[in-house]
Amino acid sequence: MKDFKVIEIKESVFADNDRDAELLRGELKEKGVFLLNLMSSPGAGKTTTLMKTIDALRDKVKIGVMEADIDSDVDARTISESGAKVIQLHTGGMCHLDADMTRQGLREMGTDDVELAILENVGNLVCPAEFDTGAVKNAMILSVPEGHDKPLKYPLMFSICDVVLINKIDVLPYFDFDMEKCREYILTRNPAAKIIPISARTGEGIDEWAGWLLEEVNKWCK
């Protein structure tokens, strides 16, 4: 039996998403809920990274996860195995979430027992970058097999993220991935970006990432 809800998200009626996102951030601040928006290409490792993040932080902060997908509930099913609170959001074909869609998800998930809410956005490096979800921080995952040139090709995504996790570093020997060039390309677009190489599979780098996240949650919720 499933122990998570599957919600069909409705398209927003708000014309001014930026304003709505600011409103949502205000509501979350008042409730003491930190919202993280996690983005990446399909298959970069969002769900596996989340599993490791939950493992690292479960005793320190109350976590709720919203898994957004066009279809299927494979990610919510995986996350539910961690014991974390989770809900599956279906976007009905839509390629991104905006602030009102995120609000629908938060409402259905419930935030009374949540300090850290994590939105796993649709796997896409283009559209999600254009819509402020109301998150306090944006994080993205670039995985080694995708190549170090991606910041050149998807500049907006890299420029709006507070943190870039470079995942799958355990397979670095098998790919032509130049970590120094990648850093340089990211920082050209976003000099303030924090860059953390990780392997969600082996756990390398997860402590640094979880530490950063916990610090941000504590700053926001205090």
Place this chain on the structure above:
Amino acid sequence: MKDFKVIEIKESVFADNDRDAELLRGELKEKGVFLLNLMSSPGAGKTTTLMKTIDALRDKVKIGVMEADIDSDVDARTISESGAKVIQLHTGGMCHLDADMTRQGLREMGTDDVELAILENVGNLVCPAEFDTGAVKNAMILSVPEGHDKPLKYPLMFSICDVVLINKIDVLPYFDFDMEKCREYILTRNPAAKIIPISARTGEGIDEWAGWLLEEVNKWCK
């Protein structure tokens, strides 16, 4: 010095893209030009696969390539090294190409000396699937590091493609990728899909793919 043009594509004014795509296919049929629409996630290996495809077919068919990207000209630069005719299309932030945008690209590239025109679409598994580009055939690349569950999560993309290339099979030993499950998930969505495992790096499977493509070009242009 660059030996390719960079074009800023304009947003289409056509309301009925499906009809416009049919018109474009008719125009191409008359001119004897076969258009392939190649799609994938960011970093799945579209450009490397194209390089190997050009190598395999350059003596058999006249090829022209349109590299669509939000920004940068890294892909056109790479393809131009193959000696093939190439043009870079910038979509101005847009996450897909439709038929009229494709027509703009074909016009700027010129098709008098082209039998096989290849559109490398924007790296994205969501939006490009929703817009018929006027292509005769749709192909997509799923790469091993992305995982075998992607057909469950991006059903439309897998259902509209005539061919699914499963790329980066040279790194299969380093990933938990179940080829049989992947085939099953693809065929559930699209029983007619042709599935070809390849490695654009080692060249494995390229002959089968290039053979299929050449046969389709010959059928269309005869």
